[in-house]
Amino acid sequence: MGPQPGIGPGPLLLSLRAAVFCCSVCKNEPLRCYTCAASSEEECGLQGSSVCPQFADACSTITGPGTVIKSCSYKSFCARADDGNPDIKMECCFTENCNGPHQAHSHGGPHNAASTLGSSPALSLWVLLAWLGAGRL
Template sequence: LKECLKLLVPPALILLGNEALKCYTCMGSNNDDCNRQGSKSCPSYSDACTVVVGHDSGVMKSCSYKSFCSQASSQGYRAPGVKVHCCYTDDCNVNNFASCLPRLSHWMLFLLLLLLLLH
């Protein structure tokens, strides 16, 4: 019995690991408008979800690649007012992360000041 389990476990793990990533894939004037279009299974070669937010052009969400995300974070985007966020789990791009960044930075600053005051 133990030998049979040893033979079955590795193929089962491979099958579980090959499920397609799910991402919101949409274009809209804002985050809610985009999300109404729903989530889809990505092609098997996609390994990231993205959110692209333009200053006046709305929101675009899609399946993407870690290599694209690495390049975007290391080189940045040349288009002014365009922000990109990547994530790597099912439906992780449901939020408009780019619009949350300023609020997060304010909270981080507040926590840093609080820590300094406590010491």
């Protein structure tokens, strides 16, 4: 059988490109976030990033008086952060190393969801424990 008229390499090439794209999306590589606990943004940025736990789907930055904590987090946790304590602020973002030093003062935009962390000691403790747990991976 010879080549069929009207069918060129276009559809095959398009199918191949779609398959390669789908495979790269389906790889499901873990997110990387900056992780640190420091007294300033500059000091925190020097500590680098790490691979997040399997189901972490957000990076967070928590700032308070004289404290900066960056860690892997979860979209559901970011969505539940209460507006309670104006001295403690939590910012979440959802792309690779998005909570890094170059993003520290970026508010709004399509990749950031900013909210204030509530004054709940249990919630603050959970954030600290999550950060410590991510550091052991």
